[in-house]
Amino acid sequence: MKRLSLIAALLLPALALSAQGLSLEEVRADVRKAAAWFRGHEYNEPAETPKAPAGFKPFNISTYARHGARLYSKESLYDQMHVLMTGAKADGQLTPLGEQLLERSEAVYHRVRGRAYDLTELGQEQHRQVADRIWDAWKGVFKDRRTIVARSTQTNRTILSMAAALDEYRLKDSRLRIKFDASAADMGVLNPTSKYNPRAEERDWSRAFEADTARWNPPFKRLWQENLDPQSYFGRFFKDPSVVLKVFKNYINAARMFYFYLSFSEALGEDESLMYLMAPDDAFKAWECENFRMYSCCGATPLYKGRNWALEEALVRDFLKYWEEDIEGGDVAARLRFGHDYKISGTLALLDAARWNITESDPRKVKEIYDFGKLPMASTLLFALYRNSEGEVLVRCTLDEQPVHFPIPCFIDGRGRVFADFYRWEDFRGHVKARLDIADKILETT
Secondary structure: OHHHHHHHHHHHHHHOOOOOOOOHHHHHHOHHHHHHHHOEOOOOOOOOOOOOOOOOEEEEEEEEEEOOOEOOOOHHHHHHHHHHHHHHHHOOOEOHHHHHHHHHHHHHHHHHOOOOOOEOHHHHHHHHHHHHHHHHHOOOHHHHOOEEEEEEOOOHHHHHHHHHHHHHHHHHOOOOEEEEEOOHHHHHHHOOOOOOOOOOOHHHOHHHHOOOOOOOHHHHHHHHHHHOOHHHHHOOOEOOHHHHHHOOOOHHHHHHHHHHHHHHHHHHOHHHOOHHHOOHHHHHHHHHHHHHHHHHHHOOOOOOOOHHHHOOHHHHHHHHHHHHHHHHOOOEEEEEEEEOHHHHHHHHHHOOOOOOOOOOOOHHHHHHHOOHHHOOEOOEEEEEEEEOOOOOEEEEEEEOOEEOOOOOOOEEOOOOOEEOOOEEHHHHHHHHHHHHHHHHHHHHHO
């Protein structure tokens, strides 16, 4: 029996390698799913601490969270849509569905002007909810340790996300000692693909990955060209689809901006979402294109030979540094980091996490193995440390409360019972260090 248990422990991570893409059927059932990473996570179950092996209790958690729901990054989009829709109305070019889009979007136009990239009220509420769920699930961590250390990148959406979370923790227990910071000194760690990271070159900065000269751009454009039918896409809203060319430079540009505009309405809340106006098939095709772009920027794509995710070594070393420090002792119950979606995806690829480590060169097949929507607004990567009376330490990792699997043998207790997703600290630390060595080699040779 013990031999069978050992085999099961070794195979559990491998069994988790199933695809995690989004299907057309799912989008046809709920078109809002095509809004992907612009949505928030839906917590359908009560927050609960996973059952640990007998004698082990959690004593420390460490997180990296994406900011909450925010508006689109360019102010110009809201102005462009305002000009396009009101102009089409004046020219008698709107269909009945176009009239609905005009009415709904104009109702919020003046609310969103001047707020590009800003965290919304929903975004703040999302991080309050995450903090509330962490508290409910991990109360035991805060019984003997009272300090929370929080750090954020220097953007208002991440700082306000941190503030909302910390405000919730204060409401839970006024005795907590909360330290927080948002310094340029941490930017190279919390946002390793930025100019603040000494190992990142200008070609590695986030803007470089989003430029027209990026390696993913040619196949990305081809994918859009193959997927886009202007009559289907825009004919729902305009009697003559070419009206969009009065504002946008070409059909692909217009289609992308429409997709972003409708998707980002999710940041205002379900009642004000415009995603229901998209045809599911068109929404899925737009998601497929943009999902390929995101996979190319921060997934296990072969395009950059791993350099895009290897840069996250700065963040992983930060985790490792404080794990080792908090295992030794101290009063820190939680270390909270607030940043961006790229970082979570890249970190999971660096750590060789199941389902995040799949390399795919065919743009058409990326949708089958990768869904950036698994990193919605306020998405939270959480590592928990457990210890027993003998000083043994275990590690468990979750992404939005779902277990993350690594190619490491799972913990087996003295009775031969396998505890899926619990890893001995020594095994986990060895895995992390081995992956950091690989990242170092990639950065030195690419």
